[in-house]
Each structure stands twice: as C-alpha cells, then as structure tokens.
Amino acid sequence: MYWPHYPELLATPVPRYTSFPTAAEFRPGIGPADMAEAIGNARGDISLYVHIPFCEKICWYCGCNTAAANRAQRLASYMDALYAEIALVGTMLPADVRIARIAFGGGSPNALAPAQFEHLFAQLRDHLPLVADPVVSIELDPRSLTDDWGDTLRHIGATHASLGVQTFAPHLQEAIGRVQPQETISRSVELLRDAGITSLNFDLMYGLPGQTWDDLAESLALTVQHHADRIALFGYAHVPHMLPRQRRIDDSQLPGQEPRFHMAERGYAFLTGAGYRAVGFDHFALPGDPLARAAEEGRLHRNFQGFTDDASEVLLGIGASAISSFPGLLAQNEKNTGRYRMMLSQGRHPATLGVHRATADMRRGDAIVALLCHGRANVGGLLDPDTRERLEPFLARDLARIDGRLLTIADHAVPYARSIAAVFDPYRIASTRKFSTAI
Ligand code: SF4
Structure with a gap:
C-alpha cells in the first residue's frame, strides 16, 4: 500500500504511548502508600512484569535501564532486593488476585545464570498467587543464550520469547555496537523452539547508520526464513542528549526522514506481502499467533511492552525502574539500583515516581x-x-x-x-x- x-506532519517528535500519561509526565510524590492502595484494590487476574537491569554487553543504541552484568556481587545484591520486593508485594495483594501472565524483561533476563533465573521463578511461585499455568514471556539476548537456557525455559513453562535481532547485516551490527553473527541467531531460534517457545518475536530496526533498503530487505527476508511469529519493526531513535551511550554512533551516517519513511513503508509492504498481519503501527504477526488473533478480533491492547493481547487492567512491575499500571495510577520504581536496594533493605516499597490518572x-x-x-x-x-x-x-x-x-x-x-x-x-x-x- x-x-x-x-x-511537515512527521517533524514533531511524538511519544510511543505505551502509557497515557507517558513516563515523561511522571513526578516524584508517588510512593509506598499509593502502591498499597492500588494493589489493595486489584481484583481477579492481573499481570506481572519483572525487570532485570543487566546485560552481558551494552549496545550503543540502547534506551533501556540496564548496566553491564560484569560484577557477580552487584548482580547477586540486586537479586536479593528483587526477592525482597517479591515477598513484600506478596503480602500486599488481596486474597482473590491471581497472576495469570508474567513477562521478564530488561536488560536481558539471560544475563542471569539459568540456575539463578530458576531460583527467581521459584521465589515468584513461593510468594505470589500464580495461576497453575501462567503465560510466561521473556526477552532474550542471542549473544548470551547458552544451551542450558533451553532446560530452564522448559522448566518454567515459557511459551513466548523475544529476541533482540535488530539487523542481520554485519556492517550495521558493527555500527550500533551489537555484533551477533547469523549462526548465533539461528542457533537461538532452534534452541527456543526445542524449549517449547510457540510465539517467537524478532525486534528489528530501520534508520540505522548507513542502512539502505537492501540491508533492511535482507534482514526482513532472513527473519521470515527463521519463521518469527511476530516482528516489531522500530525506527531507530537517535537521542544522545538523553542517552549518552548513543554518542558512539556515527550520526553523520544516519538516514534522513525521507529514506526512513520509505524503509518503513517498504518494510510494511514486504512483511504484509510475506503473509504477516500488520498489528498497530509497528508490529506484525503471523495469522494464528495470539497477537494477530487479538488484532483481528478487536482485542488488541497497549502496555509497556508495546502491542499486546493482554487484557488485564493491572500490570504490576517488579524491579528497579519497573512501571506498574493500575486504572487510576501509574507508578515507577526507583531507577537507581543502589537506591532500589537500600529502600528494600528498609522494608519499603520502592515506588518513587508516577502520576495519578x-x-x-x-x-x-x-x-x-x-x-x-x-x-x-x-x-x-x-x-x-x-x-x-x-x-x-x-x-x-x-x-x-x-x-x-x-x-x-x-x-x-x-x-x-x-x-x-x-x-x-x-x-x-x-x-x-x-x-x-x-x-
Ligand atoms: S541487549 Fe537489549 S537491553 Fe541489553 S544493551 Fe542491548 S539492546 Fe539494551
């Protein structure tokens, strides 16, 4: 199409609206009492998001709250604080609440060792009212997806996974500080399918430094070849004034608005032509995938993970910088992992920012x-x-x-x-x- x-209509920067009001409107003054009231009012099935703010290697373009997982002690201290938050939230939830969905994101949850991750899942089971068979999704970095993760994903019953692919082109991977050969991605896909992942998402980007349509077309073709069930095709947002790590990216090579526009347009045509259903403005899903079905049936929603078939009105965020969403409240946990740990060591809920809706x-x-x-x-x-x-x-x-x-x-x-x-x-x-x- x-x-x-x-x-002129695209010149003004606009939010992605994963919430409204957006996180830019969050202010201090939201705290433990607001969370206690909002959690206390939750009923029925709710969803959980668990944030792991670590990655094995930091990509230059990344806008997430994450840091290098190179110090075992720092990671272990964070996990202790996370367990404390899980236990605390477990005491705040009303008796009739059940957690039906769990999403692990970050960072990269697989910056943890598989045994550490299984221990985290056991903490969730021990302290929170999970349904017997929750829908479990996880964001994964192919570069650190070791073979033993297959068993771990099977043990916890994960069915949805999202791989940070971004581009298959080696020269573009170099340009954005994320080198992951095609074999690494192919091996990850095989491992995930064997582990029982039935809905596999690839995150891809256009508008990368030096990227041409041919580069993008090749990445899209390889994505289709790898049978991704879902694709999120994002425009790279270069905002080094907000994300200093992006200063390593050569902005003289960034495509202008017109080539970006045409990459998005041709990407849309390519994927819909390959049998994917367009979902919202930047997601695509194969017919039969729960996201495509939700779009078809008018059940699509939007939350901090993007477009989703999750209809829950309550999303409880756990971990440093995690955002919780309730009908009348958006609340974000302390972003700084040191302060996050300190608040939990004092037995306080770590919400520090947010907005009443x-x-x-x-x-x-x-x-x-x-x-x-x-x-x-x-x-x-x-x-x-x-x-x-x-x-x-x-x-x-x-x-x-x-x-x-x-x-x-x-x-x-x-x-x-x-x-x-x-x-x-x-x-x-x-x-x-x-x-x-x-x-
Ligand atoms: S792996 Fe993902 S979360 Fe980690 S630095 Fe790269 S883009 Fe960011």
Whole structure:
C-alpha cells in the first residue's frame, strides 16, 4: 500500500504511548502508600512484569535501564532486593488476585545464570498467587543464550520469547555496537523452539547508520526464513542528549526522514506481502499467533511492552525502574539500583515516581489506545477547538476522517497514527524534546 509522505506532519517528535500519561509526565510524590492502595484494590487476574537491569554487553543504541552484568556481587545484591520486593508485594495483594501472565524483561533476563533465573521463578511461585499455568514471556539476548537456557525455559513453562535481532547485516551490527553473527541467531531460534517457545518475536530496526533498503530487505527476508511469529519493526531513535551511550554512533551516517519513511513503508509492504498481519503501527504477526488473533478480533491492547493481547487492567512491575499500571495510577520504581536496594533493605516499597490518572486522563488515554490499536476511536467530548485545530492538517490530507463522534485513521496513514493520537495529548504541547520522531 502506498503511503503519502507529508514531512511537515512527521517533524514533531511524538511519544510511543505505551502509557497515557507517558513516563515523561511522571513526578516524584508517588510512593509506598499509593502502591498499597492500588494493589489493595486489584481484583481477579492481573499481570506481572519483572525487570532485570543487566546485560552481558551494552549496545550503543540502547534506551533501556540496564548496566553491564560484569560484577557477580552487584548482580547477586540486586537479586536479593528483587526477592525482597517479591515477598513484600506478596503480602500486599488481596486474597482473590491471581497472576495469570508474567513477562521478564530488561536488560536481558539471560544475563542471569539459568540456575539463578530458576531460583527467581521459584521465589515468584513461593510468594505470589500464580495461576497453575501462567503465560510466561521473556526477552532474550542471542549473544548470551547458552544451551542450558533451553532446560530452564522448559522448566518454567515459557511459551513466548523475544529476541533482540535488530539487523542481520554485519556492517550495521558493527555500527550500533551489537555484533551477533547469523549462526548465533539461528542457533537461538532452534534452541527456543526445542524449549517449547510457540510465539517467537524478532525486534528489528530501520534508520540505522548507513542502512539502505537492501540491508533492511535482507534482514526482513532472513527473519521470515527463521519463521518469527511476530516482528516489531522500530525506527531507530537517535537521542544522545538523553542517552549518552548513543554518542558512539556515527550520526553523520544516519538516514534522513525521507529514506526512513520509505524503509518503513517498504518494510510494511514486504512483511504484509510475506503473509504477516500488520498489528498497530509497528508490529506484525503471523495469522494464528495470539497477537494477530487479538488484532483481528478487536482485542488488541497497549502496555509497556508495546502491542499486546493482554487484557488485564493491572500490570504490576517488579524491579528497579519497573512501571506498574493500575486504572487510576501509574507508578515507577526507583531507577537507581543502589537506591532500589537500600529502600528494600528498609522494608519499603520502592515506588518513587508516577502520576495519578484523573478521569479526564483515562478518557484521553482510552481514545489514544483505541486509535493506535484499532485505528479508530470515539472522540466525543474531546474535540475542543484547539484539538480540532491540531487535527485539521490530518483531516485535510485525508489521513483521518470524522463521522459524528468517530475518528478513523485511514489505512494508508499508518505512519501518522502516533501523530494523530498525540493531538489528544495535552501534555505534549508543552514538551516535545523527549520523544522520537514519528517515523
Ligand atoms: S541487549 Fe537489549 S537491553 Fe541489553 S544493551 Fe542491548 S539492546 Fe539494551
């Protein structure tokens, strides 16, 4: 499908809206009492996110809260604090709550030794009300995925995994500080399939320094060849003023907006042509994968992991910098691992930042999520004159239309989805510097 290119509509950086309000709006003043109240109000099945802020090697482009896992003592101290948080949260959960999904992310959970990871899982089982067969997903770094991880993943019943692939091109891997030969990725895929992973995601990037369409096409073709069930195709966001580790990337080689736009457009055409279903604005899934089914059936959601079929209203984040999401509260744990450990050594819940979601925020958040997940939203009551004015350039170019209260994003307007959603975000008008470009 042809995407019309209007550079002026993509020039303003916009959030990815993995939450609303976004993390840029989090403020100090949220703490243990807020968490106790929100956790105490949780009911039924909820989801859990566990953050491991370590990696074997740090990639130059990375925007995650992570550090090199090169000091065993530091890692062990972090795990002790994590166990303390798990035990603490276990005492705060109401009796009728069950944890039906667990996502491990980071960093790279496989920066831990497999035995250490199994011990972590045992702590979750011992202290938290897990259902008998929770849906377990895990982010993995192929470079440190040793053979013994196969047994560990089988033992914990993991079915979903996400591999940080980014690109298969050796010269681009060098340019972003993440060297992982194709054999490493192929071996990881084999290991994961043998371990019982039924939904395997590849993270890929366009807009890398020196990257051409041919480079991207080759990575996409290899991804299809490796039978990835899901693909997240992200535009590389170069924000060295916020992420100093990106200063190692040669920005003179970064593709401009136009080649980025066309890489995204051709990538979309390539993957949908190869049988993947487009999910939201940057995910793709094979028909039959739970994410594709959720998109098909209008059950797609958005949370801190991106597009998801997880319908839970409560996502409990555990670990340094982890974010918890409740209907009326977003709360982030202390990011600094030293301070995180200290708070838990004092028996305190480590939430330090966040925002209470007022009814107006929830209404706007629902509209933003609906636009990004389903391409349409009921915007009744949200179209004040200023919002209408911000929407006008998109309406005038047939990128969106309004019928009564229903705002619909046109099929060919995928790259503008975040920008259209941002029209309903009153916070972004004050600050744009913190976000990536829309394409
Ligand atoms: S492996 Fe992933 S989390 Fe770790 S530094 Fe690289 S991109 Fe970041």
